[in-house]
Amino acid sequence: MLGSVVVPTLRDNLRLLPGTPDEDGAPRWLLYDVVRNKYFAISERAVSLIRHWQPGFALESFLSFLQKKNIEIDAEELHAFVRFLVANNLVLARDQGSCAGLYQQGAGKRVGVWKWLLHNYLFIRIPLVRPDVFLGRHLSLFSFLFSPAFHFVILFLGFLGILMVIHQWDEFWSTFLYFFSFEGVLVYGVTLALVKCLHELGHAIVAKRYGCRVASMGIAFLVMFPVLYTDTTDAWRLRSRKDRLRIVSAGVWTELYIALLATFVWAVLPDGSIKSAAFFLATTSWVTSLLVNISPFLRFDGYYAFSDLIGVENLQQRAFELGRWKMRRLLWGWPDPLPEPMPRYRVRLLFAYAWATWLYRFFLFLGIALLVYHFFFKVLGIFLFVIEILWFIVMPVIRELAVWFKRRKEFRLTWRRSVFFASMFFLIVIGAFPFSVAVSLPAVVRSEQHQIIYPAESALISLSRVSHGGNVTEGEEMIVLHSPELEFHIERTRQEIAMERVKLSRQASSLDEKTEYAVTMRRLQQLERQLRGLDERKSKLSIYAPFSGGLDLLEPVHVGRWVNKEQPLISLRQELGIIVEGFVSELDVRFLSEGDKAVFIADRGDFTLGGLRLERMELSAIPSLPYPELGSDFGGHMAARQLREGRLVPEQARYKVMFDHGDLDDIKLDGRMTGIIVVEGARRSWLGYQLQQVASALIRESGF
Numbered sequence: 001m002l003g004s005v006v007v008p009t010l011r012d013n014l015r016l017l018p019g020t021p022d023e024d025g026a027p028r029w030l031l032y033d034v035v036r037n038k039y040f041a042i043s044e045r046a047v048s049l050i051r052h053w054q055p056g057f058a059l060e061s062f063l064s065f066l067q068k069k070n071i072e073i074d075a076e077e078l079h080a081f082v083r084f085l086v087a088n089n090l091v092l093a094r095d096q097g098s099c100a101g102l103y104q105q106g107a108g109k110r111v112g113v114w115k116w117l118l119h120n121y122l123f124i125r126i127p128l129v130r131p132d133v134f135l136g137r138h139l140s141l142f143s144f145l146f147s148p149a150f151h152f153v154i155l156f157l158g159f160l161g162i163l164m165v166i167h168q169w170d171e172f173w174s175t176f177l178y179f180f181s182f183e184g185v186l187v188y189g190v191t192l193a194l195v196k197c198l199h200e201l202g203h204a205i206v207a208k209r210y211g212c213r214v215a216s217m218g219i220a221f222l223v224m225f226p227v228l229y230t231d232t233t234d235a236w237r238l239r240s241r242k243d244r245l246r247i248v249s250a251g252v253w254t255e256l257y258i259a260l261l262a263t264f265v266w267a268v269l270p271d272g273s274i275k276s277a278a279f280f281l282a283t284t285s286w287v288t289s290l291l292v293n294i295s296p297f298l299r300f301d302g303y304y305a306f307s308d309l310i311g312v313e314n315l316q317q318r319a320f321e322l323g324r325w326k327m328r329r330l331l332w333g334w335p336d337p338l339p340e341p342m343p344r345y346r347v348r349l350l351f352a353y354a355w356a357t358w359l360y361r362f363f364l365f366l367g368i369a370l371l372v373y374h375f376f377f378k379v380l381g382i383f384l385f386v387i388e389i390l391w392f393i394v395m396p397v398i399r400e401l402a403v404w405f406k407r408r409k410e411f412r413l414t415w416r417r418s419v420f421f422a423s424m425f426f427l428i429v430i431g432a433f434p435f436s437v438a439v440s441l442p443a444v445v446r447s448e449q450h451q452i453i454y455p456a457e458s459a460l461i462s463l464s465r466v467s468h469g470g471n472v473t474e475g476e477e478m479i480v481l482h483s484p485e486l487e488f489h490i491e492r493t494r495q496e497i498a499m500e501r502v503k504l505s506r507q508a509s510s511l512d513e514k515t516e517y518a519v520t521m522r523r524l525q526q527l528e529r530q531l532r533g534l535d536e537r538k539s540k541l542s543i544y545a546p547f548s549g550g551l552d553l554l555e556p557v558h559v560g561r562w563v564n565k566e567q568p569l570i571s572l573r574q575e576l577g578i579i580v581e582g583f584v585s586e587l588d589v590r591f592l593s594e595g596d597k598a599v600f601i602a603d604r605g606d607f608t609l610g611g612l613r614l615e616r617m618e619l620s621a622i623p624s625l626p627y628p629e630l631g632s633d634f635g636g637h638m639a640a641r642q643l644r645e646g647r648l649v650p651e652q653a654r655y656k657v658m659f660d661h662g663d664l665d666d667i668k669l670d671g672r673m674t675g676i677i678v679v680e681g682a683r684r685s686w687l688g689y690q691l692q693q694v695a696s697a698l699i700r701e702s703g704f
Contacts, residue, residue, distance in 0.1 A: 016032075431685060571672070
């Protein structure tokens with residue numbers, strides 16, 4: 001077999017550079033492809049092969065030659081190294097067979113436009129500039145950025161800025177909320193682009209400072225969203241992992257320094273355009289640095305920084321192998337050896353990282369699938385959504401299940417594994433078992449005909465004919481109010497009317513006044529209409545009973561007290577029957593349906609009402625609480641905030657629910673009472689409900 005294989009000729013434009021020691025301290029070298037700007041890490045053993053390389057020899061003859069040089073290597077290892085060189089195009093193609101192999105390799109990589117877009121629409125890179133020459137000429141201009149004094153000043157100013165922002169936190173937060181508008185989002189986008197340019201420039205400057213070539217800078221499209229990138233591949237030539245870590249983290253440090261400086265500027269400047277710009281820079285830099293760049297689960301800055309920090313290259317590939325090995329060992333007990341020898345602490349770290357990355361990627365790819373679905377028109381959105389789910393979520397699961405099925409005979413059952421699978425089965429059964437759901441909701445029981453009476457004006461009580469717990473007849477006068485301000489306006493309007501009438505009576509005595517006759521008549525008509533309106537308002541200051549019934553005083557009603565029009569005075573009821581109303585939160589709506597049984601329990605503890613059935617539920621949430629006593633400010637069960645106009649608005653969306661009380665119309669209530677209603681919802685399983693929600697979403701989105 002080896003005799004037919006010839007040792008290929010290495011390319012002349014390859015460079016052999018010293019590399020970072022291996023994780024166990026063994027020396028390594030880098031084989032640098034100048035044309036493609038690629039680095040290949042090779043061992044000391046591979047370097048010894050290259051030193052004694054004999055192009056044109058048959059592989060068997062070359063193996064004998066190496067043995068004479070006291071280089072111990074077996075035939076399979078030598079053949080694998082040759083395959084590595086050929087597969088990565090590190091050799092010259094001088095014969096027809098080699099050229100045909102290269103042609104087939106290139107042809108296999110060529111795909112159609114649509115197929116290329118299908119596989120690459122998630123991430124496309126377009127180089128725009130090659131900044132290496134510019135950075136080499138002007139690197140001295142950026143030398144101050146690396147001085148200890150510069151770092152100290154920025155950190156000190158940032159610390160002061162954070163302290164001052166804490167003291168002005170209300171203003172800072174209100175400014176943050178104010179910019180949640182179209183204009184604010186637009187300015188944030190421009191600011192984000194500026195910050196990201198500085199982020200990438202930070203990578204480039206630090207890389208050039210350590211002698212690395214910055215091949216290109218450009219724009220990449222991540223799910224069709226443009227992001228900037230800097231090619232710092234040349235950082236692989238650095239032997240120090242700390243230096244590589246400095247290059248990788250330079251962008252994050254740049255954004256953090258921008259955030260610190262902008263926070264200080266915002267805290268010390270007066271209101272103006274510069275302070276607004278500082279606010280945008282500060283918030284944008286803080287958010288993108290802390291929430292996006294430092295994540296180690298995607299191949300961005302955080303990933304490479306984490307890789308250099310723990311000293312593990314090809315982090316995700318090696319971690320995923322360990323993650324699969326650990327999962328198969330735990331689930332099926334397969335006695336497979338470690339994919340590679342390494343210390344126990346590193347094994348634990350890598351498989352924990354692998355599982356965390358899988359979980360993170362599951363939700364990330366699911367979110368990207370939803371994003372592309374909503375971003376594109378519906379047909380293309382559905383197509384890309386299906387591709388995204390199948391390619392990134394379903395296919396890896398299917399491949400792993402195929403391995404499990406193929407090796408199913410190697411399964412080893414132990415008592416621990418039995419307990420684990422029994423627990424999983426028990427959880428599935430619990431999730432599928434239908435349980436009844438009891439929902440508690442704040443409620444009110446009140447008279448069937450009930451009305452809250454408010455004053456028509458902010459006024460003074462001049463007469464009161466009511467008492468708490470008393471009764472009134474329809475049309476009976478209950479309260480008379482007096483408004484000095486209204487009386488003043490009425491009197492002044494009457495005087496103005498009298499003056500206008502005097503002007504009209506003198507119209508014949510003056511020529512000038514005759515010309516103003518029409519104007520005076522219009523003014524008089526306006527004043528008379530105004531007086532009628534004021535008189536109508538005055539008539540409403542007397543409060544009459546709209547119907548006969550019992551009343552309760554919601555506020556002390558006595559002569560000489562001032563009241564306003566947002567202040568409820570009297571609760572009037574007609575004892576014909578009762579009405580039961582509840583208010584369910586948006587989270588519990590899904591558990592209720594018509595006909596559900598319920599019971600009312602009063603807050604005062606001496607009244608319960610059973611035999612209730614859910615009659616109907618309103619489709620829209622209530623804009624405000626119809627009964628103030630249900631609000632938390634008045635001791636009720638619902639968290640609510642009070643607006644300036646006096647209305648109570650629930651913090652969480654609430655829906656009004658009406659209950660049928662059957663033949664209990666003979667119950668008489670003294671006013672209304674609050675409490676809770678406990679509803680026995682329909683029996684349903686958690687798993688069935690989740691499947692129903694998924695099916696509902698699919699049916700809802702399937703329409704065109």
